Amino acid sequence: xxxxxxxxxxxxxxxxxxxxxxxxxxxxxxxxxxxxxxxxxxxxxxxxxxxxxxxxxxxxxxxxxxxxxxxxxxxxxxxxxxxxxxxxxxxxxxxxxxxxxxxxxxxxxxxxxxxxxxxxxxxxxxxxxxxxxxxxxxxxxxxxxxxxxxxxxxxxxxxxxxxxxxxxxxxxxxxxxxxxxxxxxxx
Amino acid sequence: xxxxxxxxxxxxxxxxxxxxxxxxxxxxxxxxxxxxxxxxxxxxxxxxxxxxxxxxxxxxxxxxxxxxxxxxxxxxxxxxxxxxxxxxxxxxxxxxxxxxxxxxxxxxxxxxxxxxxxxxxxxxxxxxxxxxxxxxxxxxxxxxxxxxxxxxxxxxxxxxxxxxxxxxxxxxxxxxxxxxxxxxxxxxxxxxxxxxxxxxxxxxxxxxxxxxxxxxxxxxxxxxxxxxxxxxxxxxxxxxxxxxxxxxxxxxxxxxxxxxxxxxxxxxxxxxxxxxxxxxxxxxxxxxxxxxxxxxxxxxxxxxxxxxxxxxxxxxxxxxxxxxxxxxxxxxxxxxxxxxxxxxxxxxxxxxxxxxxxxxxxxxxxxxxxxxxxxxxxxxxxxxxxxxxxxxxxxxxxxxxxxxxxxxxxxxxxxxxxxxxxxxxxxx
Numbered sequence: 001x002x003x004x005x006x007x008x009x010x011x012x013x014x015x016x017x018x019x020x021x022x023x024x025x026x027x028x029x030x031x032x033x034x035x036x037x038x039x040x041x042x043x044x045x046x047x048x049x050x051x052x053x054x055x056x057x058x059x060x061x062x063x064x065x066x067x068x069x070x071x072x073x074x075x076x077x078x079x080x081x082x083x084x085x086x087x088x089x090x091x092x093x094x095x096x097x098x099x100x101x102x103x104x105x106x107x108x109x110x111x112x113x114x115x116x117x118x119x120x121x122x123x124x125x126x127x128x129x130x131x132x133x134x135x136x137x138x139x140x141x142x143x144x145x146x147x148x149x150x151x152x153x154x155x156x157x158x159x160x161x162x163x164x165x166x167x168x169x170x171x172x173x174x175x176x177x178x179x180x181x182x183x184x185x186x187x
Numbered sequence: 188x189x190x191x192x193x194x195x196x197x198x199x200x201x202x203x204x205x206x207x208x209x210x211x212x213x214x215x216x217x218x219x220x221x222x223x224x225x226x227x228x229x230x231x232x233x234x235x236x237x238x239x240x241x242x243x244x245x246x247x248x249x250x251x252x253x254x255x256x257x258x259x260x261x262x263x264x265x266x267x268x269x270x271x272x273x274x275x276x277x278x279x280x281x282x283x284x285x286x287x288x289x290x291x292x293x294x295x296x297x298x299x300x301x302x303x304x305x306x307x308x309x310x311x312x313x314x315x316x317x318x319x320x321x322x323x324x325x326x327x328x329x330x331x332x333x334x335x336x337x338x339x340x341x342x343x344x345x346x347x348x349x350x351x352x353x354x355x356x357x358x359x360x361x362x363x364x365x366x367x368x369x370x371x372x373x374x375x376x377x378x379x380x381x382x383x384x385x386x387x388x389x390x391x392x393x394x395x396x397x398x399x400x401x402x403x404x405x406x407x408x409x410x411x412x413x414x415x416x417x418x419x420x421x422x423x424x425x426x427x428x429x430x431x432x433x434x435x436x437x438x439x440x441x442x443x444x445x446x447x448x449x450x451x452x453x454x455x456x457x458x459x460x461x462x463x464x465x466x467x468x469x470x471x472x473x474x475x476x477x478x479x480x481x482x483x484x485x486x487x488x489x490x491x492x493x494x495x496x497x498x499x500x501x502x503x504x505x506x507x508x509x510x511x512x513x514x515x516x517x518x519x520x521x522x523x524x525x526x527x528x529x530x531x532x533x534x535x536x537x538x539x540x541x542x543x544x545x546x547x548x549x550x551x552x553x554x555x556x557x558x559x560x561x562x563x564x565x566x567x568x569x570x571x572x573x574x575x576x577x578x579x580x581x582x583x584x585x586x587x588x589x590x591x592x593x594x595x596x597x598x599x600x601x602x603x604x605x606x607x608x609x610x611x612x613x614x615x
Contacts, residue, residue, distance in 0.1 A: 017347065019261075019304070019387055022369035026352055030311075057369075064371035064528075065352035067311045083273045084472065084518040085430040085504050121522045122355065123273035123472070124312050127430030127502070128437040137314035 003046050007035045011050045021051050025061045029068050038069035066122070074109040074116035076155045079134045080143075082119045085127035094131040094143045095119050101145075101152055114156050191416060193424045194400045195440045198284045204319060206326040209287040215332060217403030221295045222340050224406075229299040233402070235410035237422035242267055242358075242395030243470070243499045245421075245488040252300050254382035255390040262390040264302045266293050266399055267363060268309040268316075271355040272471035273522055274502030277426040278396040280438045282309075282316040285400075286323035292399025294332060294344060295406060300392055303343045308363050311352040320348055355526035359574050360393040362528065373530045374574035397426060397501070417443030421487040425501050429455045432462065432507035441486060448482040451505055462507040466590070470499025472519045473579030475586035476512070496586070511606035512591040513598055516584040517545035523580030534577030537568035541584065548595065551603035558595045562588060 003011075010031050014024035028051065032043045039062055041055075048055035062068045080098055082091045095106075102110055102117055109116040126132040129141025140151055197203055197212040209215070221229055234249025255262055266289070270278035282289055289307075297305045309317050324346050327333045335343045349367055356362045357372040364386050366372035385391020401423055405413045414422045421443040427450055430436045434456030441450055451457065451467065458464050466476045469486070475496040477484070484494045491498045506515065524538035541564050547553040565581035572578055588595060597605045 020368060023349075023367060025369040026366070027350065029352070030350060061369060061371055065311070065354055067353035082518070083522055084515045085274050085502075087514065087518055088431040088504070088506060088510065089436075121518065121525050122312075122353065123271060123275075123522070125270055125276040125279045125310075127274055127276055127504070128428060130430060130436070134312065137312065139315070 001036065001040070001042070003032065003043060004035055007031050008046070008050060011047060015051050022053060022057070024051055025053070025058055026065070029058070029062050029065075033068060038072055040070075074113055076115045076136055077134075078115055078117040078151075078155075079124065080117070080119050081122075081124045081126075081130070081132055083121055083123045085123070086130040086132060089130040091131040094133075094145075094148065097145050098133070098148055101148060110156075112156065115152070191424065191442050192440045193404055193416065194281065194288065194397070195284070195426065195438075203285050204283075204287070204323070206287060206323070206330060209285065213407070214287055214403075215291055217406040218291050218294050218298075218332065219338070221298055221406050222338060222342065226299050226301055229295070229406070232410045233299065233405060236405045236413040237410075237420075238398065238401055238405060238413065239421065239488065240395055241397035241401075241425065241501065243272070243497075245498065248394065248398055251382065251394075252296070252392055254380065255300055255392065256383060259390050260301070261304065262300060262302050263386045263392070264293065264297045264300060264305040265360075265363065265367065265386060265391060265393045266296075266305065266307045266396060267358065267360065267393050268307055268313070268320075268396045269351055269358040269363060270313075270396070270500070271310055271358050271526075272473065272500040272502060273519065274430055274468070274471040274504045275428050275500045276430075277428050277438050277501060279313055279316055280428075281396055281400055281426065282313070282319060286316075286319045287327065288400050288403065289320065289396055290323050290327055290332075290346070292402040293346065293394075294327075295402040296392065296394055296399055297344055298342060302392075303345065305344065305346045306367060306386070307346065307348045308357070308367055309348065309350055310357075311350055314350075317348065317350050324348060354528070355522075356528045356574075356576055359576060362574070363393065364391065371528070373528050374576075376573075418485065418487045418490070420489050425486065425498075427486065427501050427503050429503045429505065431467075431505040432459050432510070433457065433505045434459050443487045444485040444490070446483050446485055447477075447503070450486060450503060451482070455503075455505065458505065458507050460507070462509065464505065465508045465510050466506045466512065468496070468504040468506075468583065469502070470497045471502040471504075472522060473497075473575075473582055474499045474502075475582050476590060478590060497582075509606065511604055512587045512594050513545070513548050514604060514606070516587045517542075517549055519583050520545050520580060523576065527576060527580075531573035531577065533568045534572040534574075534580065537564050537572075537577065538580050540564050541580070545584075548598045549604050551598070551601070553595075553599050555596075555599055557599070558588060558592065561585075 011028045014027050015021040028047045044058040045055045048058050107118045131143045132141045202208045230252050238248045239245045354372045357366045361375040362372045381391040417423050426440045439454040464479045481494050488498045520541045524542040527534045527538050529535045565585045569578045569581045
């Protein structure tokens with residue numbers, strides 16, 4: 001699937017913004033993921049073309065970072081932290097509950113395609129509100145079973161009335177539909 | 188010791204994220220004052236203040252600035268907002284509450300070192316904080332704080348906000364620069380240090396978020412005033428991220444030198460559920476464990492180092508008597524294994540083997556010889572890795588073996604974790 005013109009234009013602008021066009025690779029990957037939900041080899045080839053760099057360079061960079069996704073996943077991404085500070089406040093119990101409530105294993109996507117979830121050992125920076133998770137990169141802290149139920153119910157709402165996306169930043173092209181989006185690549 | 192909030196003093200102010208509100212609290216007066224000064228005088232002032240980098244190593248900020256070679260341009264300032272050390276969440280707090288304070292600090296540092304293009308490298312997971320900074324940059328540009336010929340002083344400055352994409356290693360300054368250049372975030376050999384050859388091979392200063400937020404206050408109130416706060420070798424305050432088994436986890440700014448006891452008992456409300464304190468860890472995932480006997484140590488780089496740990500990034504992880512120290516160490520080891528960039532063998536392979544042994548401990552499959560094997564692997568990594576990530580992966584587990592060896596022995600003798608009734612699922 002070719003990139004939308006707005007994304008392609010944005011990538012060309014990025015190339016001008018940095019002292020070296022190579023610095024535009026990570027922002028360009030973000031722009032692609034924002035539009036298409038994940039990053040395909042075709043999209044990386046297109047980035048390479050717009051930046052005037054070899055495609056291998058784009059792939060080398062993309063494959064290093066755990067937040068760039070290589071396959072489509074659910075409409076919403078839920079990531080729950082199981083590092084030590086969260087563990088101390090019951091993250092294991094909350095992780096087990098989240099898995100039971102969603103009915104899929106760690107790393108899986110619910111049958112309705114609404115939610116992909118996984119636990120992470122990478123601290124998400126909310127130890128003061130542990131146990132915690134990120135829902136589409138928004139912080140959900142001091143989790144309890146009741147709070148998790150409420151969050152899941154909200155995320156399961158049909159697309160049309162789903163919670164609005166976080167305020168779109170000017171640097172990011174607007175995403176048209178909340179189609180498949182972020183997941184994590186194998187790390 | 189009296190509580191003197193410095194960088195968080197206005198955080199109760201409503202809508203502080205807005206430029207107009209920030210200005211009403213005295214915001215950007217430090218930047219304006221700095222622009223009246225000669226850059227060299229500004230560097231001297233910061234040197235004199237005794238401000239030390241808050242990212243972890245505690246290197247004096249003014250000295251770091253003065254290492255830039257004379258007459259070599261362009262030069263860059265990079266603000267490290269890649270906060271990823273498990274246990275820390277202060278950069279997030281400082282950005283969320285007052286993005287303009289961060290920006291003002293960056294502008295002051297940029298002017299001092301003669302930089303016309305500054306970068307903020309923020310971790311990918313901090314999307315709301317990224318957006319807050321982006322809005323702040325737009326507001327500051329509109330108000331003329333960022334742009335060409337700022338206030339007619341002939342100084343040009345632009346700021347680029349750059350979002351990372353999930354890699355702890357990019358908090359290490361050379362890996363951060365490599366990542367900012369668009370490559371895989373692997374560390375570089377030092378020397379040359381970034382001050383000589385940094386971003387794009389040009390002289391570069393990398394300063395942490397908590398470091399730069401001190402700058403407006405130093406410029407406004409003077410080096411002598413700043414030096415009067417804290418300890419002789421640790422001027423100022425620090426924002427401590429308190430987590431784990433305390434009644435009130437959260438960020439607390441305290442004067443350097445404040446006893447750890449005061450932070451945990453008064454600010455944090457003491458250990459939760461009326462339980463006893465077993466251990467705590469100052470500095471984040473990397474740092475060695477300390478015991479209740481260390482509660483009277485002051486919160487200060489040098490004092491904590493003397494006690495056998497490190498203040499690092501300013502995290503305080505508190506563990507009560509029910510904590511399985513083996514499992515706590517297992518989480519951190521698995522974290523370092525996950526985040527090892529793979530560039531050097533001791534770290535890539537060593538963290539893998541340590542993680543395997545820790546999993547075996549929790550699963551009840553470890554052998555008595557595994558405890559010393561962990562120490563041996565740690566010895567093979569520490570000081571033999573390319574960058575501090577590998578070294579740091581060994582500090583906490585080795586200190587836990589030193590103080591809590593009996594818990595390891597118990598795991599082996601009882602074929603499983605004595606603190607948990609159910610067998611544990613593998614984590615991450």
